[in-house]
Amino acid sequence: MVRFVRCNALLSLALDASGKGCRYVAKGDSDDDVLKDMSSHLESVHGVDPSGQKETILASTKTHGS
Numbered sequence: 001m002v003r004f005v006r007c008n009a010l011l012s013l014a015l016d017a018s019g020k021g022c023r024y025v026a027k028g029d030s031d032d033d034v035l036k037d038m039s040s041h042l043e044s045v046h047g048v049d050p051s052g053q054k055e056t057i058l059a060s061t062k063t064h065g066s
């Protein structure tokens, strides 16, 4: 079972490092893994403090294939 969340589901106007709409997808075996993956992405690529994004990330996390 793979859990995932799309960056553009969280930050609708997010741009990636090359200035295009961010297509990043964080994946993991559990919500915790997804949360860690997306938190580091938000911080390193978008300069967003992930501590305020936890609820939003978890609310947008889905199970692949369902």
Ligand SMILES: [Zn+2]
Pocket: 007, 008, 014, 015, 016, 022, 023, 024, 041, 042, 045, 046
């Ligand atoms: Zn992103």
